[in-house]
Amino acid sequence: MVPFGFNKGGKDMPSEEIAAMGFITVKAGKEDEYFALVQKVVATTKAEDKGCIDYAIVRRKDKPQEFIFYERWNNIESSRTHIARLVATYGPPSPKLHPALPGAFFEPCEKWELFLVQAA
Secondary structure, three states: OOOOOOOOOOOOOOOOOEEEEEEEEEOOOOHHHHHHHHHHHHHHHHHHOOOEEEEEEEEOOOOOOEEEEEEEEOOHHHHHHHHHHHHHHHOOEEOOOEEEEEHHHOOOEEEEEEEEEOOO
16 A cells, blocks of 8 residues: 555556545653644644645544644645655654654554545
8 A cells, every 4th residue: 555645656646636634643641742743744834835725633622642634735746745845854754654754753653544535
């Protein structure tokens, strides 16, 4: 399975809008630290990444260890450029955790699920 935002050769990915979503549960005691990290990621993404249509990471009030994210890009290239910036800023991927995104995003996590979605 190819992780969202990347594929081999780019032949099977659409040139139109692309959207991804995910559910993340962080380890107990890491909630505030993770929230601070994702607040920074959201702010810099909206300010710096061209092609970003929508980008949100929210934390459940009733279960502060649980986060939900949604991102939408005008095309796959914008998403790839965003991921490259994240890697340059937050460090390399950790193949055991995720093959494309910085390991720092997943080390404090208990579990996660990331997937492509179709925006209506």
